Amino acid sequence: MTQKSRTSQFVFSCPLSSGLHARPASHLAEVANQFSSDCTLTNLRNGLVANGKSVLGIIASDIRHNDRCAVQVSGPDESAAHAALRRFVEDALPQCDVPLAGIAESSRSTVPPKQLRAGNVTCISGTPVSGGIGYGKVVILQKMTLPGNLGTQAGTDSQREVERIKEAVTAVRHRISEKLKYSLTPTGAAVLQADLAMASDALLVQKLKEQVLGGKSAAQAVVETGEFFIDLLGHSENEYIRQRSADIEEICLQLLEQVCGTSPAAAVVELREPSVVVAEALAPQQLLELDRHWLKGLVLEHSAATSHAAILARSLGIPTLAGVQKARLALTPGSEVVVDANRGLVVPQFSPAARRFYQREQQTLKRRKDGWSRHADQSAMTLDGTRVEVAANASSGEELILALENGADGIGLFRTEMMYLGRDRAPSEQEQFAIYSEAVRAAADRPLIIRTFDIGGDKNVPYLNLPREDNPFLGYRGARIYADHRELLQAQLRAILRVSTEGCVQIMAPMISSLEEVVQFKAEVEQAKQHLAQNGIAFRPDIKIGIMVEVPSLAFFLDELSPQVDFFSIGTNDLVQYFFAADRSNPRIASRFPARHPAFLRFLEQLVQDIHRAGKWVGMCGEMAGDLRNLPLLLGLGLDEISVPAAEVHEFKRSLARLRTSDCVSLLDRALACKDTSEVDNLLATHQPLHREPLLTEELVLLGSTSQSKEEVIQEMVDALYIASRTDDRSLLEEALWSREADYSTGLGHGFATPHCKTDAVNADSICVLRLKEPVNWDSVNGESVSMVVLLALRNSEFANTTHMQVFSTLARKLMNEEFRQHLLKITTANQVTTYLAEQLGIPLGANGDSSTAEQPASPFSP
Amino acid sequence: MKIVAVTACPTGIAHTYMAAARLEKVAKNFGYEIKVETQGAMGIENKLTENDIRQAQFAIFAVDIEVEGKERFHGVKVIQVPLQEALKNPESIFAKLQR
Numbered sequence: 001m002t003q004k005s006r007t008s009q010f011v012f013s014c015p016l017s018s019g020l021h022a023r024p025a026s027h028l029a030e031v032a033n034q035f036s037s038d039c040t041l042t043n044l045r046n047g048l049v050a051n052g053k054s055v056l057g058i059i060a061s062d063i064r065h066n067d068r069c070a071v072q073v074s075g076p077d078e079s080a081a082h083a084a085l086r087r088f089v090e091d092a093l094p095q096c097d098v099p100l101a102g103i104a105e106s107s108r109s110t111v112p113p114k115q116l117r118a119g120n121v122t123c124i125s126g127t128p129v130s131g132g133i134g135y136g137k138v139v140i141l142q143k144m145t146l147p148g149n150l151g152t153q154a155g156t157d158s159q160r161e162v163e164r165i166k167e168a169v170t171a172v173r174h175r176i177s178e179k180l181k182y183s184l185t186p187t188g189a190a191v192l193q194a195d196l197a198m199a200s201d202a203l204l205v206q207k208l209k210e211q212v213l214g215g216k217s218a219a220q221a222v223v224e225t226g227e228f229f230i231d232l233l234g235h236s237e238n239e240y241i242r243q244r245s246a247d248i249e250e251i252c253l254q255l256l257e258q259v260c261g262t263s264p265a266a267a268v269v270e271l272r273e274p275s276v277v278v279a280e281a282l283a284p285q286q287l288l289e290l291d292r293h294w295l296k297g298l299v300l301e302h303s304a305a306t307s308h309a310a311i312l313a314r315s316l317g318i319p320t321l322a323g324v325q326k327a328r329l330a331l332t333p334g335s336e337v338v339v340d341a342n343r344g345l346v347v348p349q350f351s352p353a354a355r356r357f358y359q360r361e362q363q364t365l366k367r368r369k370d371g372w373s374r375h376a377d378q379s380a381m382t383l384d385g386t387r388v389e390v391a392a393n394a395s396s397g398e399e400l401i402l403a404l405e406n407g408a409d410g411i412g413l414f415r416t417e418m419m420y421l422g423r424d425r426a427p428s429e430q431e432q433f434a435i436y437s438e439a440v441r442a443a444a445d446r447p448l449i450i451r452t453f454d455i456g457g458d459k460n461v462p463y464l465n466l467p468r469e470d471n472p473f474l475g476y477r478g479a480r481i482y483a484d485h486r487e488l489l490q491a492q493l494r495a496i497l498r499v500s501t502e503g504c505v506q507i508m509a510p511m512i513s514s515l516e517e518v519v520q521f522k523a524e525v526e527q528a529k530q531h532l533a534q535n536g537i538a539f540r541p542d543i544k545i546g547i548m549v550e551v552p553s554l555a556f557f558l559d560e561l562s563p564q565v566d567f568f569s570i571g572t573n574d575l576v577q578y579f580f581a582a583d584r585s586n587p588r589i590a591s592r593f594p595a596r597h598p599a600f601l602r603f604l605e606q607l608v609q610d611i612h613r614a615g616k617w618v619g620m621c622g623e624m625a626g627d628l629r630n631l632p633l634l635l636g637l638g639l640d641e642i643s644v645p646a647a648e649v650h651e652f653k654r655s656l657a658r659l660r661t662s663d664c665v666s667l668l669d670r671a672l673a674c675k676d677t678s679e680v681d682n683l684l685a686t687h688q689p690l691h692r693e694p695l696l697t698e699e700l701v702l703l704g705s706t707s708q709s710k711e712e713v714i715q716e717m718v719d720a721l722y723i724a725s726r727t728d729d730r731s732l733l734e735e736a737l738w739s740r741e742a743d744y745s746t747g748l749g750h751g752f753a754t755p756h757c758k759t760d761a762v763n764a765d766s767i768c769v770l771r772l773k774e775p776v777n778w779d780s781v782n783g784e785s786v787s788m789v790v791l792l793a794l795r796n797s798e799f800a801n802t803t804h805m806q807v808f809s810t811l812a813r814k815l816m817n818e819e820f821r822q823h824l825l826k827i828t829t830a831n832q833v834t835t836y837l838a839e840q841l842g843i844p845l846g847a848n849g850d851s852s853t854a855e856q857p858a859s860p861f862s863p
Numbered sequence: 864m865k866i867v868a869v870t871a872c873p874t875g876i877a878h879t880y881m882a883a884a885r886l887e888k889v890a891k892n893f894g895y896e897i898k899v900e901t902q903g904a905m906g907i908e909n910k911l912t913e914n915d916i917r918q919a920q921f922a923i924f925a926v927d928i929e930v931e932g933k934e935r936f937h938g939v940k941v942i943q944v945p946l947q948e949a950l951k952n953p954e955s956i957f958a959k960l961q962r
Binding site for chain 1: 878903927
């Protein structure tokens with residue numbers, strides 16, 4: 001060992017629950033590759049040794065959660081490399097497990113609905129990885145295999161073959177980079193980024209060269225190297241790593257294509273009609289090459305909720321099932337199938353029974369969505385008439401559209417930093433213009449608050465050359481870096497200004513901590529405006545400019561700040577951690593300082609009041625606003641807007657419409673006086689807005705049903721509860737009802753049946769009434785058929801509503817009464833049913849089922 | 864004739880009460896005096912007192928689950944039937960009493 005070259009070592013244990021998989025491995029290799037020192041990684045559990053500069057090597061060493069690993073560094077810049085790697089492992093690595101958008105593995109049961117089972121409809125089950133229902137003809141993609149019989153092109157000139165390998169690697173990298181440039185979703189970009197890292201992997205390139213130098217042709221070298229890695233990864237005990245073999249296969253095929261000049265696999269399939277593509281596994285690029293217009297569903301044999309193709313399918317909104325065993329054998333090419341990725345089913349034969357079921361299903365889904373958009377068309381208003389904007393957070397066009405479909409009044413936070421990550425250079429003004437322009441068009445006249453990029457040392461953006469920091473959240477980030485990256489900011493501001501004429505666009509600056517920063521930011525906006533004006537490009541001169549409130553110092557400078565800005569948006573994630581000096585990524589302390597802590601509530605109350613006193617608008621984005629439990633507190637605070645997760649907008653709107661501002665204000669008062677978070681939580685727990693939902697509404701009265709069997713009737717009623725958003729889990733509700741039917745039929749004679757259950761599957765206690773045109777068989781006590789069905793669903797909750805149970809028991813007793821039954825059979829409109837039942841059961845019409853009793857005070861807030 | 868009865872089913876939100884209503888109605892038709900205790904989701908309602916039980920000639924258990932406080936009925940002739948019997952054919956239960 002020379003004096004210059006030193007060796008050192010440290011040990012860490014893998015903090016990631018899914019192990020050191022492709023994405024974190026690519027980050028680690030990236031750090032290692034910044035130094036000339038060698039870096040060796042030894043998995044102390046299995047003794048596997050890897051080159052720390054090779055993603056493939058790291059992956060192949062099968063490092064799982066809590067595995068202890070030794071990192072050995074040796075070389076001229078040993079101490080810098082050691083420090084950088086150590087910092088990465090300690091600070092950045094634990095953050096690497098943040099799942100790509102929507103990889104939540106579904107744990108739903110995939111038992112087909114009773115109606116399909118009763119209709120003898122064959123179903124094949126799978127794991128839903130991207131929801132929705134797709135119809136189309138089966139197109140089978142055969143597994144991509146590296147051609148084994150490629151012929152032995154003589155590799156006489158090994159130097160030339162090395163060159164060919166080099167060129168091929170460069171070309172493939174270039175191809176992926178090009179795709180990356182046009183990747184509009186952060187998810188797609190992250191997936192391609194991992195591919196890119198793999199294509200330039202040190203170990204891969206090394207193996208290729210070794211093969212060629214050993215006398216193989218370039219093509220042979222690619223095939224053998226590919227097989228080597230596919231074998232290596234394929235034998236891993238880790239499912240995730242096994243899935244990566246599809247990625248490496250894809251890359252090798254592309255290399256082969258470059259080397260041979262033609263596409264050897266010819267795997268590209270042209271879709272010409274609505275199609276369901278069936279494959280063993282799919283590489284992301286293969287998926288991207290399918291025509292999205294005709295691609296209606298994907299069925300994969302691999303059980304790969306985390307495969308890159310699955311993630312991508314999700315971001316593209318393609319109904320997808322994974323883990324469908326022997327799908328390629330079970331499904332006939334050209335046959336019409338349904339991919340029900342909501343339930344986790346493929347229906348291989350579109351029989352009349354299946355057709356009937358899915359026709360109804362389509363209507364149900366549409367009506368549920370329409371129900372949401374009814375809320376969407378209305379602005380959210382509390383029972384006592386306070387309007388609050390319910391906006392959504394979004395990071396991509398897809399998310400934005402989802403938010404608007406769910407009824408968002410606007411986009412309270414459109415994050416833009418994703419566009420800057422995982423690429424070689426910043427997105428151009430034109431590229432950004434295209435993205436914002438699409439967003440503005442989708443938002444129409446609704447406010448769209450675009451936040452300028454919020455990037456700091458915690459993010460890996462090579463072209464910004466941001467220094468690694470010990471404490472990036474208190475460091476050089478957000479608006480603080482703008483002075484050093486003016487061109488980047490100018491390009492973004494121009495892109496935003498250019499779309500401002502098309503809708504209600506607003507600009508928001510992140511991580512502002514002082515007046516100077518605001519003044520500087522506004523000057524930048526002015527400059528961008530001037531630039532556009534000089535070039536005769538239109539923009540909105542009075543575009544609104546706001547700032548994030550993430551740093552507590554702003555609260556004490558509002559008199560100075562307010563005249564400078566049009567609005568404020570409270571970003572609670574950072575504000576909470578700065579307020580309590582508690583790192584939110586540190587699980588040991590973060591849970592002790594939640595946003596519901598009374599100290600933080602007091603701070604917020606003062607802040608909102610002061611901003612309003614200054615005559616400015618104030619909204620809230622961040623996790624505190626996204627937690628439905630907090631809604632009464634937020635209403636109490638008097639915020640003008642809350643910005644919530646896109647998928648939950650309609651839930652917030654519905655809940656808001658059940659609350660009374662005056663109650664919320666007094667609830668907040670009591671919360672402010674609490675001593676700790678658990679007292680606040682108890683206070684919130686006594687507040688059960690769901691119990692205020694009426695037991696029965698006209699929506700739940702189905703007269704003249706044409707259902708033809710008991711199964712269809714129950715399905716129809718479950719669907720009605722689903723449409724009314726009283727259940728979100730139909731299979732669980734159905735299961736509860738059928739398990740009750742299994743004891744003995746709930747048909748009780750007189751042509752009446754009363755299916756019922758107590759279940760977690762309903763959000764609100766409910767009565768649903770259905771009258772049939774033609775009676776159906778109910779496996780009834782007396783073998784007699786049923787023409788009137790009264791369904792009772794009670795919420796399984798520790799706050800069970802005794803008043804509702806009382807109503808149920810009264811109704812049950814009434815059903816034994818001839819006169820009552822006759823009346824129900826004769827009644828002609830839904831309104832008459834609800835009126836009659838309200839009167840007979842003593843429940844206020846269309847109002848709260850519980851407000852008239854002593855057990856539950858009319859307002860849970862009043863002391 | 865005085866009769867006491869208990870109705871109970873596993874879910875306790877519908878059939879317990881339906882059976883109670885049915886028994887009350889049919890007993891009246893037979894000219895019997897009846898008091899029915901329900902053991903449902905809301906717990907015990909219309910609870911039978913010691914006095915009620917002492918005065919009764921018969922106790923009917925129309926239940927699918929164990930009766931709570933069974934020992935109270937010591938010394939009374941108990942007729943136990945599945946709950947659905949009280950819904951399906953309550954008359955037969957009372958007919959049994961007459962024999």
